Amino acid sequence: QKEVEQDPGPLSVPEGAIVSLNCTYSNSAFQYFMWYRQYSRKGPELLMYTYSSGNKEDGRFTAQVDKSSKYISLFIRDSQPSDSATYLCAMCRDDKIIFGKGTRLHILP
Amino acid sequence: DVKVTQSSRYLVKRTGEKVFLECVQDMDHENMFWYRQDPGLGLRLIYFSYDVKMKEKGDIPEGYSVSREKKERFSLILESASTNQTSMYLCASSIGSGGLETQYFGPGTRLLVL
Numbered sequence: 379q380k381e382v383e384q385d386p387g388p389l390s391v392p393e394g395a396i397v398s399l400n401c402t403y404s405n406s407a408f409q410y411f412m413w414y415r416q417y418s419r420k421g422p423e424l425l426m427y428t429y430s431s432g433n434k435e436d437g438r439f440t441a442q443v444d445k446s447s448k449y450i451s452l453f454i455r456d457s458q459p460s461d462s463a464t465y466l467c468a469m470c471r472d473d474k475i476i477f478g479k480g481t482r483l484h485i486l487p
Numbered sequence: 488d489v490k491v492t493q494s495s496r497y498l499v500k501r502t503g504e505k506v507f508l509e510c511v512q513d514m515d516h517e518n519m520f521w522y523r524q525d526p527g528l529g530l531r532l533i534y535f536s537y538d539v540k541m542k543e544k545g546d547i548p549e550g551y552s553v554s555r556e557k558k559e560r561f562s563l564i565l566e567s568a569s570t571n572q573t574s575m576y577l578c579a580s581s582i583g584s585g586g587l588e589t590q591y592f593g594p595g596t597r598l599l600v601l
Contacts, residue, residue, distance in 0.1 A: 410588035421491075421577050421592035422530070429588075466530065470587040473543065477530040 381405055384467055384478030392486050397454040401467035401478045404448065408469040408476075411443050413452045416464045416480065425452070425465075457485045490514070491593035493578055499599045506565040508596050510578030518586040519561035521545075521553060523574040524595070530577065536561055568600045 384401045391397055399413075410429055414422035428434045431445045440453040450469070454461055462485045467478040494509035510519065520535040522545075532545030534553040542553050550572060554562045561580075565572055575597050579590040 412588055414592075419595075421579075421594050424589060424591065427588045468530075473535075473587070475532060475587045479527065479529040 382467065382469065382476045382478045385481055386479055388482040388484055390484040390486055391457060393457060393459060395457050395485075397452075397457050397461070397483060397485075399452040399454075399465050399467075399481050399483070401450050401469075402448055403450070403469055403476075405469075405471075405476075406445070406448065407471045409471045410469065411441070411450045412468040412470070413439075413441055414466040414468060414477075416466060418463075422466055459485045459487050461485050491578055491580055491591055493576075493593040493596050495596050496594065497597050497599075499601065500568050501601050502569060504568050504600075506568050506572075506598065506600075508563040508565075508576055508578075508598070510561045510563070510580075510593055511559055512561075512580040512591070513559065514580065514582070514591075515558065516580035516582045516586075516591075517558070518581045518583075518590075519555065520579040520581075520590060521551075521561065521563045522577045522579065523547070523572075524577055525574050533563065568598075570600050572598065573600045574598060 382403045412427040413425045416422040426441045431443045434441045438455045442451040464480040466480045491512045521533045522530045524530045536555045552564045577595045578593040581590045
């Protein structure tokens, strides 16, 4: 079983729609859960991180962690063409960090 | 804003050459990291450093070494470049103990080894 699984997409949605991006993981020891956005030919940019289970909201973005199901989500409301990018989930504990392979998202104008 | 810069955006080297990739951060962060990113494999941690002159192996350190002589600078060295080291190399930094959860990345260096 892979430590982190993330659907590579591409995921295409119309502008203004709600986007749901997800990752599953197998190691229950992970404590922090992060989402990064990466535009083409750029470095990843940290969007949000959460500690343990629960929800965290920042503007149009909401991160959700369900540790009992080992499932994390990122929701994007009122999606914009500028949200088109690859979204990477990541999780860590102590000195170990694992990244998902990323989901390519296209927001169609 | 945190700024992480990398010495080159694109680099072409020949097999067997010694390659230096440099990374500089301007926010006095304790922690610095080197990753490589490959299609289908995602981001993988090569080495990281929690302090000057300190280094720790990540998941894929073979064929690489690092140097951290100053707090703001972290270098990745390929002693003898090979074609399987063709990749996108990303540097990151973060503050505080551990700091894996709040990393700031540089723009990346695309290395092609011929």
